[in-house]
Amino acid sequence: MSDKTSAVATSPSGDPWLLTPGPLTTSVTTKEAMLHDFGSRDKKFIEINRRVRSSLLNIINGQDDFVCVPLQGSGTFSVEAMLGTLVPRDGKLLILVNGAYGHRMAKICKYYNRANEIMEYPEDQPVSISDLDAKLNEDKDITHVAVIHCETTSGVLNPIAGVAEIVEKHGRSLLIDSMSAFGALPVDSTKIRYDAVAASSNKCLEGVPGMGFVLIRRSALEKAEGNAPSLVLDLYDQWVQMEKTDQWRFTPPTHCIVAFDQAIREFEEEGGVDGRGGRYASNCKILVDGMRALGFQTLLPDHLQAPIIVTFHKPTDPKFDFQDFYDRLAERGYLIYPGKLTVADSFRVGCIGRMGNDDIRDALVVIKETLNEMGVTNCASAAA
Incomplete structure (x- = not known):
């Protein structure tokens, strides 16, 4: 060269x-937030954790009906936790696929031995609402539907509002992977009906890698006890612990969380x-x-x-x-x-x-x- x-x-x-x-590129002030050490059981850190969870619920207008369950790891940890916790062992998941991340959901279901089926579309096309309507009308065994909000394989935007309308019409549960869109594109729970949306700290909210989170309809999570086939990825158990003590079950990514708190503050200041x-x-x-x-x-x-x-x-x-x-x-x-x-x-x-x-x-x-x-x-x- x-x-x-x-x-x-x-x-x-x-x-x-x-x-x-x-x-992605983060602000200097978000990076600087990580220059301090916090004890995971310290009152100041507990307050930061509480503030982060509340702020995330505000983004979807979900304070009344939803709870925020954060989780250590990359965004895929949270997607896997969402599927394992909310899809029961006798449930069936329909996955709308137009890229690698839909296929990853199917792979998770294979590991967890969860019944699933995919409806696949080319990577340069959105998923079809009319196909979904016909499929749910035909297959009464389907209990849950999963869709990627923005499929970063190609950058295509899927019509989650239309998907949600069809899923609600058929009385099924919708799970959204909004990993690459949350914070930049709306997922207002008062306008789009879903039971859970998963995202992470290091995408459009401009935090650093290290944690994901799932915002879950309280009534759906309350029915999920015992579903998860994994201890560390059990969102029900994580939620129960946090509600009781405001603390994580296992060592939290403290530096990531305090940086995320700063990043969310800057997100709010930006509008x-x-x-x-x-x-x-x-x-x-x-x-x-x-x-x-x-x-x-x-x-x-x-x-x-x-x-x-x-x-x-x-x-x-x-x-x-x-x-x-x-x-x-x-x-x-x-x-x-x-x-x-x-x-x-x-x-x-x-x-x-x-x-x-x-x-x-x-x-x-x-x-x-x-x-x-x-x-x-x-x-x-x-x-x-």
């Missing part, structure tokens, strides 16, 4: 910009879902417009694109090599994501994290310079 003559871009803390779906989602939507438009101006094609049409991560077709120009492209951008301070599709050769660029419009514009300048260095003159793809 050729030598780089221009400066390396860094975030305010001197780190590379993470143009990914998480972990909540409307403010955070608005910034991401603006980032997404600037990114898509800029990349199209360079000749790239997006996988998704604009009406299906969530403002979280954008999938671009790889150019057919023989001088474009993704690993070379990735490495050159990394040397300049920008980390992107490889593709994860079966339907197209692609790569992904995130719109989320502590980045503003000017940061996206700066990234586009570096992408253009990098293409010039590589000698890439045609960014069109075979899909064009």
Whole structure:
């Protein structure tokens, strides 16, 4: 690779910009919150934990009917806990799949020996509400339906409000994986009927990795005692313990939680879902417009694109090599994501994290310079 003559871009803390779906770039103040140690049974930490749980319920307008159960680990820990705790041993889960994370739910069900069936769609298409309606009408054994809010395999946005309407019509229970959308796209429990939504600290709420959480309808969780096949992933038991003592059953990720508390405070100061989602939507438009101006094609049409991560077709120009492209951008301070599709050769660029419009514009300048260095003159793809 050729030598780089221009400066390396860094975030305010001197780190590379993470143009990914998480972990992602966090604020300096969120990082600084982790510089202090807390005892897990200390009153101050207990109050922080209580505040985080309450704040998360506020995001869905769920204080009256829902409870927040946090859990150590990545977001997948919480998704697995949600399925294991809320789908009973004699239940049957219908999984709406249009990417890797729906397939991961099916894999969890196989480990837990939970009856399940998938309805699968191409990675560049949303799930079908009409198909769901017909399926629930036909199969009375289905007790629960699971859907991914934003499938980061492609960046496609699924119609969770429409899915919820059909599930409610048939009297079944809806479980939502909103991992990559929570905090940026609405999941208002007073407008969308569901029994649980899972998310994590290190996505659109801009905290650091280390914990997930499930917001669960209290009446659904109260019926879930004894369902979980795992001790550490038993959300019912975790909830009972927290309600009694305000403490975690096992050692909590204290530094992650205090950072999350700070990140949520900054989320609220930005205007909540409307403010955070608005910034991401603006980032997404600037990114898509800029990349199209360079000749790239997006996988998704604009009406299906969530403002979280954008999938671009790889150019057919023989001088474009993704690993070379990735490495050159990394040397300049920008980390992107490889593709994860079966339907197209692609790569992904995130719109989320502590980045503003000017940061996206700066990234586009570096992408253009990098293409010039590589000698890439045609960014069109075979899909064009």
